[in-house]
Amino acid sequence: MEKIKLKVRDLEMEYDGKRALDKVSFNVQDGEFLSILGPSGCGKTTILRILIGLLKPTGGTVTKDGIDITDISPAGRGMGIVFQNYALFENMTVLENVEYALKIRKENKANEARQAVREKALALIQQMDLTEHIDKKPAMLSGGQQQRVAIARTLIMNPDIIMFDEPMSALDVATRLSLRKEIKRIQAEFKTTMIYITHDQEEAFAMSDRIMVMKEAHLVQIDTPQNIISNPANDYVKDFVLSNLQAKIDSLLKYVKV
Numbered sequence: 001m002e003k004i005k006l007k008v009r010d011l012e013m014e015y016d017g018k019r020a021l022d023k024v025s026f027n028v029q030d031g032e033f034l035s036i037l038g039p040s041g042c043g044k045t046t047i048l049r050i051l052i053g054l055l056k057p058t059g060g061t062v063t064k065d066g067i068d069i070t071d072i073s074p075a076g077r078g079m080g081i082v083f084q085n086y087a088l089f090e091n092m093t094v095l096e097n098v099e100y101a102l103k104i105r106k107e108n109k110a111n112e113a114r115q116a117v118r119e120k121a122l123a124l125i126q127q128m129d130l131t132e133h134i135d136k137k138p139a140m141l142s143g144g145q146q147q148r149v150a151i152a153r154t155l156i157m158n159p160d161i162i163m164f165d166e167p168m169s170a171l172d173v174a175t176r177l178s179l180r181k182e183i184k185r186i187q188a189e190f191k192t193t194m195i196y197i198t199h200d201q202e203e204a205f206a207m208s209d210r211i212m213v214m215k216e217a218h219l220v221q222i223d224t225p226q227n228i229i230s231n232p233a234n235d236y237v238k239d240f241v242l243s244n245l246q247a248k249i250d251s252l253l254k255y256v257k258v
């Protein structure tokens, strides 16, 4: 039976009297890949910052595994986040970046714990295909490699939910495609619940179990990619989601010989 991982109810956010979220409610299933899709300024990042605990909502609740976490600090939520700009420590090597958070947590423990942290970091670095770059600083890596370091650094904390805030927007097309596969592989292997913010329709349709479409502080539709295509909630969904995909299909069809 499906289990609800996150329950979001009537989420509201106001910045200086301006509404950025208006009564947004949705569930995220355990192990699900949910994309939040919408144009710039519709409230995607605001939702993510509230879910992870960096921002306190002006109204509504967030429940994880049946426990109200609305007022719990980010560190106590067991969630990880991967940012658009990687947010790596520039003065640290790949290994130091990946180890950092877990090392801090276990700082006062025995050498044995430190050894365990090292082993876990090495295993993740290998899994993310970064072994040859282990002693390099972020500036010496490509954008895709830096994003893989950022993902390894998140995974070392064993989060049961990982949020991605437009993680591919600075990357070229080929790197995006390989990182998409990598993220889906991690999801399958670790059974992690993933919430993925994007304004790229194709990315959302290629990766998601369900897509949540937003417009101007409101949730417009949340459903599987198939159902959004076959049954868009309104003209906005049809235009924003589908016409953009159609434009891509049309441009590809030019290359098809009939």
Ligand SMILES: Nc1ncnc2c1ncn2[C@@H]1O[C@H](COP(=O)(O)OP(=O)(O)OP(=O)(O)O)[C@@H](O)[C@H]1O
Pocket: 015, 016, 019, 020, 038, 039, 040, 041, 042, 043, 044, 045, 046, 047, 199
């Ligand atoms: N700290 C803030 N102070 C004031 N207004 C803010 C703040 N953060 C966001 N907003 C406003 O709230 C609305 C939603 O912003 P948000 O960043 O959540 O949108 P978004 O969908 O993530 O956009 P983008 O795709 O451009 O990142 C926007 O109108 C934005 O200008």
